[in-house]
Amino acid sequence: MRKLSRKGNQASSVQAKKGLLGKLIIDPKEDAFNYDEEDSVLIQQLNGTYMLNGSTNDLNIDAAPGSTVRVRMINATNDTDTISVNGAAYRIIAMDGHDLNEPGLLDNYEFLINTINGKSFHEIPPMIVEEGDRVKITILNAGGGNHPFHMHGHVFRVLSRNGQPLTGSPVYLDTLLTQKDETYEIYVLADNPGLWMMHCHDLMHASMGMSMMFNYEGIATPYRVGTKSGNLPDL
Template sequence: MIHHPNKAFNSITVLIIIVLLVTVAAACGSTISMKQPEEINMADMSGHAGHVQGAGAGSPAVAASCAEMTEAPSNAPVKRFELTAAVTEIELNNGKKVEAWTYNGLTPGPELRVQEGDRVVVKLTNRDVLRGVTIHWHGVVLPCSQDGVAGVTQDAVWPGESFTYEFIAKHSGTYWYHSHQRSSQQAQKGLMGRLIVEPKASAFSYDRDYAVTLQKLEDRHVLTNGRAGGLALDAEPGETVRLRLINAYNRVQWMGVAGAPFRVVSMDGQDLNRPGLLEGQWVGIGGGQRYDLLFTMPASGKVRIYSKQEEKWSVTLGEGVEPEKLAKDAPVFDFTAYGKPKDDGITPDMNFDRTYTLKLGPVNINGNSGHQVPPLIVKEGEWIKVRFEHLVGGDEHPMHLHGHLFKILSKNDKPLTGSPIYADSVMLFEGDVYEIAFKADNPGLWMEHCHNLGHAFVGMTMMVNYEGVTTPYRVGTKSGNLPD
């Protein structure tokens, strides 16, 4: 048989093109994806090829259903809301009209503000979104049944149906909500909003408190709190402002503060310990992440916060002299050495019950995709360490864990030296290695996935499953539950 070099070259070329198309599709949230399963029970994966119990596995816990894990009765103050998902033609402030999928006719949907300790009750009704909807409360620690993941914690809510969410806002901070049914499409179409849990007593004082969503509607319209061309907010010289930045887009945004020194006082809703003053640094906010900035308005009267990549994502506070922009090559904020240490007993060398390593490819985890990725198995009460390695190329991966807060232990095998960082996401660029730790103290079935939702769509998603927890729901084309 005669070897044909051109034929071999063409085969390799085709393979490279396919890989590039999948990678680009993941970044852009396009319709290229792995084949969807007909039906998968995301709780019953113990026989999965490559399944690893991990060190410290004991006898299985008594079976309990995620659907029955609800918030216990209490005397907490109740805050009630109603959100209706609908297909809506909206007119942007620049005069352009676009078909969006909205909550209460808005994108972002209504900002929900509650106080720490409140009982939050939200009735979701789907008017006419044919593919079904849910609400996932991004970053909120709540009972399994309230997590809003179609096919895992509930069925998708179909047109004409309703579902009521109920949970205690245990942790103050900046959060957001979005549909977790076909997330990569539905968030991009507009099904998202802000959830702010105000603290009983704040560690920081401020005169004004603003929350801002960075959004790309239909991957075309760059919106800041639903407005094209940036957002203007009131603030007077000498006032201190807390600005809560929510990156609801897939890609990292490098945000600069022009006109005033500032502090990063919170990441993913969790306050930092004794954060220092910063100036002239770009702050990288990954997809799904939230950063709260604190600054005092200058005598010149104006501060501008904007994205280095998409300057249309901007917030201008006050009136006065236009501040000088940051240099494109200005330093990058490093949270690993920011703020002051505080002993919490959680260290990289403490005893962990189970340790897992997740190797992140361009759009896969440990070489597998979606339901083919073995779940991490945990047991209530255990301490878990997860090592993320992003060493093989591709875009950044903001890895997000549902139902828990974790502590970031180390970066590139060097322990953090500043404030403890508690978060629900950690963003890895190519070459990064991070270790995180969490206590398995919230029984359920929880997603762990890249919050570049295009990556999740093509399979960069997996489960963290507690032993003995079951679900009556199913993921797949048969049920129509497709949570990305």
Template sequence: MPPSPSPSPEAAADTVQEGTATLPQPKAGQPVKGFTLIATESNWKLAPGVTQAVWTYNGTVPGQEIRVTQGDFVRITLKNELSVPVTIHWHGYPVPDGSDGVPGLTQDAVKPGETYTYGFSADVAGTYWYHSHQESSAQVDKGLYGALIVEPKSSEQPDKDFTLILDEWMNAGGDAHSAHGSAGMSDEEMMAAMYNIYTVNGKSGSLITPLETKPGDTVRLRFINAGYRSHGIHIPGEFRVVSTDGQDIAEPAVLKDQIVTIAPGERYDVELTIDSQKDFTIDAHDNNKYNDQLVIPVKVSGSNGEKMEVQHDQLTAFDLLKYGKPAESELSKVQKFALEYTAVLNSKMNGNQLVYTINDKVFSELPALQVKTGDYVKLTFENKSAVDHPMHVHGHFFQVLEKNGVKVESTVMKDTVLVKPGEKIVVAFKADNPGNWMIHCHELHHAAGGMAQQLVYTDYKSSYTPPTNAANKPE
């Protein structure tokens, strides 16, 4: 059976009021895992000879990995020691509304010196991540992100499990967030030149930590794209893509000589077996300018430095929408949707500023999409612009139904889908997580430039009321 759309994780949990949000509480006897994340400034060595002032959770880039077991109740306290407000959004995880971390929609941004507590049941195993949603294009740029891993409660674990967060940085002195709208930084070539350091887990080039393995190991690689560019990843030898955006893929076939493209916000879990006593590298194959920095060494014990030979001229592109065993799903059988909405994605000049639009309007001009609990929702993303738009829906998993008018045979569940120029992609989900949510492009400069819209449940009343004077900046 395919994975079901997002559950309502806190349906059975009691709640208490804390500050301006309703904080869920664990059920009787539920294991509780507690974490404290401190937003603070630090200096971080990104690349040989390059150390920059960064913003961090707990002093490192990425921030502390939150790794829990399915069934745990997760409680995270955010302490803000920065000079600006921050939040934490749990990207891809169907948290209850009050823990989604969107300032002005689910909470006030956490001001300097303040704390805020998030809570949710980790009922859905998979690879997720967290990041600030306050001025996210600027704050994620500066390092405010980390991994959220929910391990399955009952399944065989791999011998080695590695989290690999991809990102891009500017080599000091620039501010893409402010420059983007006012100085033409939306130009794809100029942005590509500005972001000239590519990192894996906060390190570039020779500073990337090798993955230590031995012959016979089963290895799980959890790729997370926290950056603004898509990255085409090549893994030598045979592998399987077992999960995307935290959702397992039914009967994934063995792949070889294929490039897996990971768009901003997406996650791909790959499994392989070390069947050679030779070292190898995982690297990037696409049109990005600084791919030579994105090389992940895999060390195999006993190799004596001998390396696997790879024929790069034989690589083809992996197509997720044609992968995995097709299966009947609840969403593929829906005959009538309560809401059908087409979002035409584009850009235009607003005075001397380039803005990114949905149906020719920016975020502040767009009405909220309205649903009620139990509704089936169909969204069509149509990209009429010249650049990619990875579209992300908060609080829900959706099924990809069609691409460019062709039905998708595989049962693919996601929370972020890449819509390339000229493409039209249809997705559907069940409205089963009451709250007020965001839909936006996860090229975060585009979201900051207007490509975002709210989705609200008309039968839900939030315990949070946005004040009129708060410095909430959700994108």
């Protein structure tokens, strides 16, 4: 399964809050996990009001006793939301549309995930790569707050957190929550030539300059950003 959320690209910090988003679920040919029922929950804010699947009402998911339910949670807000399951044990079986390997059982466990290198978007030099490069990026949240690191055009593997290598299932993501004083190392295979954004997925943070580019050598664009051109993405 691959989760996609559709948002306006030019001013997503404004447009997403006005409802320009949605969910698209692509079922795999073969499921890696067995379950009896499934549902999906899109968490969003519309003009400052929290909604679940487009409604301000409580959301109920009906299930028979003893059945197994797969719930896909999509957080399309700019906030970090804490999700918990009470009254039943559960497993986190996928993250960002990538299945986990042999996920363990959890019980009543809560889970989560404006500058870059001291500069804002237009002043940050792009990260230049060539196709086929294997790139290790270190992400340090030194300023505090919740900053979900998001990368366009690629998925990355999380190698370590605070100097400790991850164990168990490999974790592949396109968005990684970072919190104060956390340091992550991620691995990216440069296999999709283009000019790609990397930014904080709190879109207000992105609109205030917390964005940069991941560019492939030899690829250019006639388009320019800035006040002179009038092209101000997400501002």
